[in-house]
Amino acid sequence: MERIPILRMGDFLLVTIQVDMHDRLAMTLQDDLTRQIVASNSRGVLIDISSLEMIDSFIGRMLSNISLMSNVLAAQTVVVGMQPAVAITLVELGMSMPGVRTALNVEKGMMLLRECLDSDDSEVEDDAS
């Protein structure tokens, strides 16, 4: 069965969507990713959708849900590389994906993740002291 690979990079998980998403694939990704976050105790997830050229309301909602689920599992999530056409489509569909962090490309997304983790760490230290 077709699956979207989830790569582990230290504390982070990297999901690169290179194929056109269909509903089944999105459901599988949701399952795999949540399981993987728990299994590898990841603290950040980066979802790269720069190759995604088309999006419908279901996939949009799945993406938003996946990000929110990861957040619930205490992993910061960043969606990166959204194409202009996809962004316009989502806005026209009335989906502004509240609560989802976004970045322009993978590099900026990683920077954002690190910043988030650093601020989390400092909070923990502050609490301990």
Place this chain on the structure above:
Amino acid sequence: MNAPNHTGLPEIIKKHETDLLADWLKEQTALATRQQVSLKEGELKSQCSEFLRLLRKGTQGNNPDISTPEWAEMRELLTSVSRSRAQQGFTPTQTATFVFSFKKSLFIRLRKEFANNADALADETWTATNLLDELGLFTTEMFQKTREEVILRQQQGLLELSTPVVMLWEGILALPLIGILDSARTELVMQSLLQKIVETGASVAIIDITGVPTVDTLVAQHLLKTVTAARLMGADCFISGIRPQIAQTIVHLGVNLGDITTKANLKDALALAMKQSGLTVVNTKKLKEMAA
């Protein structure tokens, strides 16, 4: 024999008004069929009878100069005729034909009237042809003027349409909006802004609406959409250049701008954008003074 400055035209027009009108209309309809244009019959008839009435009135004054006040009403009529024809897509020839086609029917009457007086006929024909030529040329001139007005309006529309996205600083884009925002234009604006964000990798975009005359619920909605789309792509978006009246309108309309950052002017928005990007501006002159 008539004196050159006294013409029998008004009497002739008065005497044969119905015949002239019928002949003229027939002539015009025939010409229209040949030139393959469609004329509205009712409109044409009222225009023609009005023209006859005003021509009689004008010639009574014995003043062949059509720029004088006696001809003011005639000029108005011709202006409105050429204006409506220009808008309907007539050519200048077809428009001027309205006046020139009158010659034939008028000259037939003149010939009958002055059948025994060759001199008078020549004089009257000369006066009439002069007058009608002038009126025809005036029509053409008006036609051209109307077209020029259309072009001017379109030019203004084009000026308003162009919306350049400019780079203020590394990673900071600005989009100065000028003119009325409608759905079609907002789409264009949104696309060019998002495209530029991808191209330059900018992390902050500032939409400046100083040049937008009014902001209603629809425009606010469009702005919201653009900001949300930019955010989805991972760029922060600020709105600047909100004038006091616009701030009042936005609140009175109950528009909820959500969590969009708004600033009164572009300067403040730029300062915020630089702060977010970790940039600071330093006045080197002052630094040197302090060091000295």
